[in-house]
Amino acid sequence: MSPFNAHIPVPADAAARRAMKPVVCYPVESLVAPDMRILDRARATMEKVGEVIVPPREGNTFEVPKGHFFRIVSVEGPQVGDLNLWNANDLSERFFSGKTRALHATHVTTGNRLWSNLPSLRPMATISHDTLGWYGFDEFGGGVHDVIGTRCDPYTNRLLSGSDYHHCCHSNLCRALAHHTGTDIKAVEPHVHDVLNVFMCTGFTRDTQQYFMKASPVRPGDFLEMFAEIDLLGALSACPGGDCSTSHSSDVAKCYPLKVEIYRPDMALLADWPFPERNGYQLQV
Numbered sequence: 001m002s003p004f005n006a007h008i009p010v011p012a013d014a015a016a017r018r019a020m021k022p023v024v025c026y027p028v029e030s031l032v033a034p035d036m037r038i039l040d041r042a043r044a045t046m047e048k049v050g051e052v053i054v055p056p057r058e059g060n061t062f063e064v065p066k067g068h069f070f071r072i073v074s075v076e077g078p079q080v081g082d083l084n085l086w087n088a089n090d091l092s093e094r095f096f097s098g099k100t101r102a103l104h105a106t107h108v109t110t111g112n113r114l115w116s117n118l119p120s121l122r123p124m125a126t127i128s129h130d131t132l133g134w135y136g137f138d139e140f141g142g143g144v145h146d147v148i149g150t151r152c153d154p155y156t157n158r159l160l161s162g163s164d165y166h167h168c169c170h171s172n173l174c175r176a177l178a179h180h181t182g183t184d185i186k187a188v189e190p191h192v193h194d195v196l197n198v199f200m201c202t203g204f205t206r207d208t209q210q211y212f213m214k215a216s217p218v219r220p221g222d223f224l225e226m227f228a229e230i231d232l233l234g235a236l237s238a239c240p241g242g243d244c245s246t247s248h249s250s251d252v253a254k255c256y257p258l259k260v261e262i263y264r265p266d267m268a269l270l271a272d273w274p275f276p277e278r279n280g281y282q283l284q285v
C-alpha cells in the first residue's frame with residue numbers, strides 16, 4: 001500500500017468488499033476460435049521462402065504475406081525480442097497489445113491471436129506454435145511472451161538514469177521502420193507501438209505488483225511461430241537487455257541475434273480459412 005494511503009480510514013465492511021468474486025472482463029466464449037487443425041495441416045506443408053537476421057542491439061523489418069507463417073527463432077544464445085506488427089498496406093492498422101491482453105491474458109501462446117487497434121480490431125496473426133509452451137507460469141508469477149510491458153525506450157531511460165542510450169528497442173524499431181519506408185526517423189516514430197515481448201519472462205511482483213523481468217528460459221532452436229491473417233509488415237528489435245536477467249537500456253548485458261523465418265504453406269489447404277475483415281462497427285456522431 002502507498003504510504004500516502006496509510007491515514008485513509010478502513011470501512012467496517014472492508015473484508016466483505018474485498019471478498020467479492022472477480023469476473024472475467026471479456027468472456028471470449030462468443031469468439032470463434034481459430035481452427036488449429038487447419039493450421040496444423042497447412043504448417044505440415046510449409047516451405048521456407050525467406051529469412052531475416054536481427055543483429056544484437058539492433059532492429060530489422062520483414063514482410064509476411066497473408067496466409068504465410070513466420071517464426072522468430074532464438075540463435076546463438078538466450079535473447080529477448082520486441083515485436084511490432086502493421087498491416088503492410090496501411091500502417092495506421094497496427095498491433096494492439098492492450099486489447100490482446102484484455103482478450104487473452106498477460107502472456108500469449110499457441111491458439112492466441114494478436115489483435116489490431118481500433119477501429120479495425122481484427123486478428124493480425126494467430127500463434128501457431130510455441131516451443132516455450134511448456135513454461136506456463138513459474139513460482140514468481142512469471143510467464144513468457146508478454147503483452148504487459150511496453151518496450152525499452154530512451155525517454156524513460158533518460159528519466160530514470162539521466163543518460164542517453166541509442167539502442168533501446170524503441171530506437172531500434174524506429175530506425176528499422178525508417179529504413180524500410182525510406183522516411184525520416186521522426187516521421188515514422190509515431191507508428192512504433194507497444195510490443196509483444198517475444199521470449200521475455202515477466203510478471204508482477206506479488207508484494208508491490210511491480211513489473212518484473214527475469215532470465216528468459218529461451219534457448220537456441222526455440223521459436224515462436226505465427227500465421228499471418230493479413231499482409232504483415234513486422235519489425236523486431238533484439239533487446240539490449242539480452243535475456244533480460246539483469247538490466248536493459250545499456251551495453252552491459254550479453255546480446256545475441258534473432259532470426260525471422262518466413263514460410264509458405266500449400267495455399268489450397270487454406271481455401272476455407274476465414275481471413276478476417278476489419279471490424280464492422282461504425283462510430284456514430
Ligand SMILES: [Zn+2]
Nearest residue numbers: 152169239240
Ligand atoms: Zn528492449
